[in-house]
Every structure is written in C-alpha cells, then in structure tokens.
Amino acid sequence: xxxxxxxxxxxxxxxxxxxxxxxxxxxxxxxxxxxxxxxxxxxxxxxxxxxxxxxxxxxxxxxxxxxxxxxxxxxxxxxxxxxxxxxxxxxxxxxxxxxxxxxxxxxxxxxxxxxxxxxxxxxxxxxxxxxxxxxxxxxxxxxxxxxxxxxxxxxxxxxxxxxxxxxxxxxxxxxxxxxxxxxxxxxxxxxxxxxxxxxxxxxxxxxxxxxxxxxxxxxxxxxxxxxxxxxxxxxxxxx
Numbered sequence: 001x002x003x004x005x006x007x008x009x010x011x012x013x014x015x016x017x018x019x020x021x022x023x024x025x026x027x028x029x030x031x032x033x034x035x036x037x038x039x040x041x042x043x044x045x046x047x048x049x050x051x052x053x054x055x056x057x058x059x060x061x062x063x064x065x066x067x068x069x070x071x072x073x074x075x076x077x078x079x080x081x082x083x084x085x086x087x088x089x090x091x092x093x094x095x096x097x098x099x100x101x102x103x104x105x106x107x108x109x110x111x112x113x114x115x116x117x118x119x120x121x122x123x124x125x126x127x128x129x130x131x132x133x134x135x136x137x138x139x140x141x142x143x144x145x146x147x148x149x150x151x152x153x154x155x156x157x158x159x160x161x162x163x164x165x166x167x168x169x170x171x172x173x174x175x176x177x178x179x180x181x182x183x184x185x186x187x188x189x190x191x192x193x194x195x196x197x198x199x200x201x202x203x204x205x206x207x208x209x210x211x212x213x214x215x216x217x218x219x220x221x222x223x224x225x226x227x228x229x230x231x232x233x234x235x236x237x238x239x
Contacts, residue, residue: 050103056090070104070174076126084135087113096149103230114139115200116189150204155194160184
C-alpha cells in the first residue's frame, strides 16, 4: 500500500499539544488527554495491525558523508542520476522488507520515484537520455523480476501553491532552492499518472483525498476513509 501523507507539516501541528507546550501543565486537560492517549497506545501495542514506512530522507541526505539530495537540488543535470539511483535502491529496500503486520503504509514508492521524479528530470532536460535509459532499464528489470505489488494508492491531491507554502513551513535546507514551477511540474505528472491514467500503468486502485485543507479537516477526511485504507477486505474493490 502506498500512502503519501503530509508528515512534516502534520508533525508541526501535533507538536503543540505535547509536554513542551506552555499550556501543557500536570493538571491541565491537555495533559490528561495526552496521558490517556499514551496509555491507550501502550495497551494497543500488542494489537498493532499496521506499520508506516516514512520517506527515507535521512539516507538521501547522508551516504557515507555525502548529501546526494542537496547536490541534486543544486545541480540536477550533474547529480540527478546519482540521487535517483539511490532513491530507487532505498525504495526497493522498503518494498521488499519482510511484512510482519497485516498493513504496511509507505509514504513514497518505487513507482512514484520512477513515474514522477525521474520522469520530471528527463522531461525538463535535466537528465540526459542515456541516464534516463539506464534508470528505466533498472526499473523495468526490478518490476519484471521482483514482486512489488501494492493494494491501494492513497493520493493526497494538493495544489502546487499549497505544497509550496508547506514546503516553506517545513524549512528543509535542501529544499530552499525549489521554485513553484518545479512543484507545478511534479503535480502535473502525478495528475497524468494517477488521475488521467495516460502516463504510466497504475499499479493499484487509487483513493483520492483532497488535501488543501487545514489539519483538522484532514484528520476528519482521513478518519472517514480509515476503513477503506486499513481494512484488508476493502483493498481489492477499486477506486
């Protein structure tokens, strides 16, 4: 299953309800609710049914002391192949890990890496055709020889403008040079792939959730779709 949540943005919102918040005193209602939820989490630990594999950005930022993510954003023509080769490897690692729980949710996938980010480098003229061909050969071999099937794609459909604002809030050092045009190009490829179905094969049914909303509304929408996302018998029913 592929899930692409707004993880970094959401963490900023949730952080304000933790012990570091000035309003979070020992006798406050927030403290009581937080303590209850922590206890509830511990009670449910044995009944845990899902695991979330987040985007392996720390690996992309530090490969034996090198930062291919930062290098790519500074000079995509020179370092695009380097980064995307490693992205493909790290995503393959996530896809092929032994599954010990009924549901595994991935923030990114080998599919989006190839069909969106590699494709964007090539279309924008920042990846030579030979590099694109080599990456495509690797990807095609992987897909033909390793079972990377997924059950559902959850597409959090967000406008480039909203993504740009959230990117600025996240304030990741490597992303400070990203222009709005880049996000618009990425958005266009996601739409071509997952909505129009005109770019590449779609590996699973697609659940589209509009994600331009604030955090509270997003929590409500995700809660409404919880059964669809997490219940095994619903995963084969299509969009």
